[in-house]
Amino acid sequence: LQVTVPEPRTVALLFQPVLLRCHFQVGTPGPPPIVTWKYKSFCPTPAAGDTWAAPGDTPGDAAGACPDSARTVRIVATKQGDTVTLGDFYRGRAVTIRGGAELSLGPAAWGDSGLYVCTVTSTSDLQGNNEAVAQLVVLGET
Numbered sequence: 001l002q003v004t005v006p007e008p009r010t011v012a013l014l015f016q017p018v019l020l021r022c023h024f025q026v027g028t029p030g031p032p033p034i035v036t037w038k039y040k041s042f043c044p045t046p047a048a049g050d051t052w053a054a055p056g057d058t059p060g061d062a063a064g065a066c067p068d069s070a071r072t073v074r075i076v077a078t079k080q081g082d083t084v085t086l087g088d089f090y091r092g093r094a095v096t097i098r099g100g101a102e103l104s105l106g107p108a109a110w111g112d113s114g115l116y117v118c119t120v121t122s123t124s125d126l127q128g129n130n131e132a133v134a135q136l137v138v139l140g141e142t
Contacts, residue, residue, distance in 0.1 A: 001026055001033075001125040003101075003118060005132040012138050015107045020134045022101040022118035030124025035079040035101040040115040041072040076103065076116065108138045 003024045012018045026033060043066035075087035079097040086095055094106025101118055119131040 001120060001122050001128040001130050003120045003128075003130055003132045005118060005134045007134065008132075009135045010137070012108045012112075012136065014110065014138055014140050018105040018108045018112070018136065018138075019098075020103040020105070020116050020118070020136065022103065022120075022132060022134070024101055024120040026120075026122050026125045027127065028122075028124040030122065032081045033120045033122035033125075035097055036119045036121070037076040037078075037097065037103045038117045038119065039072070039074050039076050039112075040068065040117065042114055043071060072114075103134075105136075108136075110138065110140075112136060113138045 001024065003022065006021050006023060010018065010020060020037075022035070022037075024033070024035075074089050076090055077084055077086050077095060077097050079085075079101070084097050086093075093109075094104070096104050098104050101120060103116060103118070105112060113136055116134045116136060117131055118134065121130060
């Protein structure tokens, strides 16, 4: 199993549609894999004494360097076969998983900036890398 995100960083305008691409290859045929997209907010600014970032890291590099307990983490959507299930926070929004594993967020909202983890779980192929991360930055209109 090999999961990749061809565009690791996406910048979108507020209220514009967003598509985060995730590709996967399963080495062994079998039942359709389960695709899960999870949202993780960017790391908050470290408080005095917190050592999430290594010395010399730029703020962008430290985006994924804090523990999950210091950020908001939630399931966006899962897909198995043709069935897509949305997480509670995303119900009522134009969010879906298209094609194999592409996350369509519909119009981007203020709280959408963050890290999106694409995880593919296959019962027939347990080898390789089963997740990849896409970063989304939503910009307001000027």
